[in-house]
Amino acid sequence: xxxxxxxxxxxxxxxxxxxxxxxxxxxFKGKISAVDLNPSTIDKGISLGIIDNGDTSGEVLKSxxxxxxxxxxxxxxxxxxxxxxxxxxxxxKFIVTDLGSVKGNLVYLCEKELYGIAKFVGxxxxxxxxxxxxxxxxxxxxxxxxxxxxxxxxTDKTAKRKIKQLWKQLGSEVIEMNPFYHDKIxxxxxxxxxxxxxxxxxxxxxxxxxxxxNLFGFTGGGFKDxxxxxxxxxxxxxxxxxxxxxxxxxxxxxxxxxxxxxxNLIEKNDRENLRNFFEIARTKRNRIK
Amino acid sequence: xxxxxxxxxxxxxxxxxxxxxxxxxxxFKGKISAVDLNPSTIDKGISLGIIDNGDTSGEVLKSxxxxxxxxxxxxxxxxxxxxxxxxxxxxxKFIVTDLGSVKGNLVYLCEKELYGIAKFVGxxxxxxxxxxxxxxxxxxxxxxxxxxxxxxxxTDKTAKRKIKQLWKQLGSEVIEMNPFYHDKIxxxxxxxxxxxxxxxxxxxxxxxxxxxxNLFGFTGGGFKDxxxxxxxxxxxxxxxxxxxxxxxxxxxxxxxxxxxxxxNLIEKNDRENLRNFFEIARTKRNRIK
Numbered sequence: 001x002x003x004x005x006x007x008x009x010x011x012x013x014x015x016x017x018x019x020x021x022x023x024x025x026x027x028f029k030g031k032i033s034a035v036d037l038n039p040s041t042i043d044k045g046i047s048l049g050i051i052d053n054g055d056t057s058g059e060v061l062k063s064x065x066x067x068x069x070x071x072x073x074x075x076x077x078x079x080x081x082x083x084x085x086x087x088x089x090x091x092x093k094f095i096v097t098d099l100g101s102v103k104g105n106l107v108y109l110c111e112k113e114l115y116g117i118a119k120f121v122g123x124x125x126x127x128x129x130x131x132x133x134x135x136x137x138x139x140x141x142x143x144x145x146x147x148x149x150x151x152x153x154x155t156d157k158t159a160k161r162k163i164k165q166l167w168k169q170l171g172s173e174v175i176e177m178n179p180f181y182h183d184k185i186x187x188x189x190x191x192x193x194x195x196x197x198x199x200x201x202x203x204x205x206x207x208x209x210x211x212x213x214n215l216f217g218f219t220g221g222g223f224k225d226x227x228x229x230x231x232x233x234x235x236x237x238x239x240x241x242x243x244x245x246x247x248x249x250x251x252x253x254x255x256x257x258x259x260x261x262x263x264n265l266i267e268k269n270d271r272e273n274l275r276n277f278f279e280i281a282r283t284k285r286n287r288i289k
Numbered sequence: 290x291x292x293x294x295x296x297x298x299x300x301x302x303x304x305x306x307x308x309x310x311x312x313x314x315x316x317f318k319g320k321i322s323a324v325d326l327n328p329s330t331i332d333k334g335i336s337l338g339i340i341d342n343g344d345t346s347g348e349v350l351k352s353x354x355x356x357x358x359x360x361x362x363x364x365x366x367x368x369x370x371x372x373x374x375x376x377x378x379x380x381x382k383f384i385v386t387d388l389g390s391v392k393g394n395l396v397y398l399c400e401k402e403l404y405g406i407a408k409f410v411g412x413x414x415x416x417x418x419x420x421x422x423x424x425x426x427x428x429x430x431x432x433x434x435x436x437x438x439x440x441x442x443x444t445d446k447t448a449k450r451k452i453k454q455l456w457k458q459l460g461s462e463v464i465e466m467n468p469f470y471h472d473k474i475x476x477x478x479x480x481x482x483x484x485x486x487x488x489x490x491x492x493x494x495x496x497x498x499x500x501x502x503n504l505f506g507f508t509g510g511g512f513k514d515x516x517x518x519x520x521x522x523x524x525x526x527x528x529x530x531x532x533x534x535x536x537x538x539x540x541x542x543x544x545x546x547x548x549x550x551x552x553n554l555i556e557k558n559d560r561e562n563l564r565n566f567f568e569i570a571r572t573k574r575n576r577i578k
Contacts, residue, residue, distance in 0.1 A: 203544040216577050226482050230513070234567035234571055237567050266530050269531060
């Protein structure tokens with residue numbers, strides 16, 4: 001953390017807020033600022049003691065030696081414009097990193113837009129909750145969690161080392177990964193499950209209308225756990241769907257095929273293979289620590 | 290509970306075991322026996338103090354005034370045969386009830402097979418965990434939970450009243466429902482989500498093979514919650530799929546249509562409607578208490 005003295009977070013939501021909170025809890029002695037379109041978010045962050053100051057226009061970016069983009073991935077273009085505009089007279093070197101759930105082309109976009117201006121290092125902390133907002137910031141959110149760092153052939157080695165150190169100090173396990181490979185992995189284990197969770201809630205809504213019964217009144221604890229991630233931020237997830245479009249469409253395709261497999265087993269009364277299907281899935285799920 | 294003196298549970302798993310455990314905790318003074326194909330399950334139940342005695346053949350059924358079927362729904366035919374065989378010389382009246390997740394035709398099957406032998410009342414406690422086995426029996430599992438009782442035009446009123454009383458004493462909210470209507474509701478809110486959870490684990494497994502990477506190593510807390518129900522008993526869920534086949538196939542159809550809706554929105558870059566889709570799902574999910 002002592003690689004930096006003045007950190008600005010763009011987008012003070014649950015992830016940006018948790019990042020600030022855990023910097024402070026981890027003993028970071030420098031200044032932490034935030035930029036957010038919503039002035040009341042800045043006020044909340046200050047009164048919660050999570051940030052030292054902030055604004056809606058990006059003035060605070062002028063003095064930062066580290067800028068952390070923590071907005072939905074659909075906003076990156078305009079965030080990069082703001083960063084460029086606010087830092088055009090800056091003489092000191094600075095680093096820009098991000099906490100976005102999609103990397104791939106976005107990392108190259110950041111590199112291109114910031115070329116000659118700042119060193120960019122892409123990252124993605126594998127942590128979060130279904131809640132939103134700085135007021136839901138979580139102590140120790142990143143402790144023990146994976147942090148995926150996605151350098152490219154253009155990434156500055158010193159900047160990468162500093163970002164790695166920062167996340168290790170927050171308690172994360174840092175994993176280096178190609179940004180496009182990252183997007184394939186998280187389309188599967190994160191993006192698809194979120195889409196499925198939203199879909200199943202929509203399905204229950206449609207089936208409620210068909211039956212003329214509020215089916216949500218009959219859900220139990222299993223359903224609640226199962227659909228918890230459907231309470232996640234819609235704008236964040238909308239943006240992820242478009243930024244990781246091809247990979248996500250591919251995972252939906254495979255998922256629909258497995259559903260068809262189950263449908264066929266049920267239709268054909270194939271008791272043995274349906275049991276095996278469930279048994280294998282259970283075994284795989286049991287193995288997750 | 291004082292309507293009964295000698296209760297036998299057929300199938301001492303998590304649900305049957307929890308039923309016995311909570312009878313005892315609720316002050317039931319009579320005898321509780323169990324029948325289970327696995328002798329070590331009986332031994333476990335006795336040593337845990339959950340049941341008083343039991344056997345693998347069904348001898349204990351001879352003295353019961355209440356028999357509770359708590360086996361997977363695919364076993365009902367053979368369980369009914371055992372009950373009939375063991376109680377053929379019985380003079381005292383007795384009641385048979387069940388705890389199965391599918392009702393509909395199964396309730397009529399039980400009525401038909403037990404006609405002139407015992408009074409049957411179908412039931413389904415909306416409670417459970419993803420675990421299995423008597424050793425995972427849960428104190429207060431049914432407290433505050435719904436218990437669906439599914440009488441038919443043939444159901445004996447006194448028997449129904451006694452079963453209702455029993456579940457109220459266990460702390461459940463008793464809801465009367467047509468057995469076929471029950472199956473439509475739980476195909477939606479319980480059976481479909483379990484199938485989807487198993488399917489998504491299978492999908493991650495296929496995608497792991499495609500990518501040559503163990504994707505399960507990259508799952509986070511959201512994925513764990515999301516797939517917890519995929520750790521449920523495969524035989525129980527296999528049986529549910531076949532006993533509630535038509536309703537389940539219908540819910541899978543609707544679910545695949547909502548997935549196609551999302552696919553289309555992503556393909557067409559329809560940002561506004563995809564956000565709305567997620568927003569509406571989130572709002573519906575947030576309303577679940």
